[in-house]
Amino acid sequence: MSDNSMSSETVSLGDWIVTMILSSIPIVGLIMILVWAFGGGTKPSKKNYARAFIIMAIIGIVLGIIFGILFAGVFASIASNISSSYSY
Secondary structure, rough: OOOOHHHHHOOOOHHHHHHHHOOEEEEHHHHHHHOOOOOOOOOHHHHHHHHHHHHHHHHHHHHHHHEEEEHHHHHHHHHHHHHHOOOO
16 A cells, blocks of 8 residues: 555544544643644544644634733723722
């Protein structure tokens, strides 16, 4: 069986379950997602899943940073208003 025909096979249900379990383990998951996304010999559907996972993770990190900055600004504004209203 050639490498090209091997990579076009569908991923079985068991493979997807193992993929999801491995990708949920913190450091092992990160390494495996990178291997599946950019390594050779990975089936196209698993490669696309890994790339989509990376894109969604980056979007989540960026949104988390943006909302964290917004929350910190709102909290600082509220704290400043509370401290200025309690003058002795």
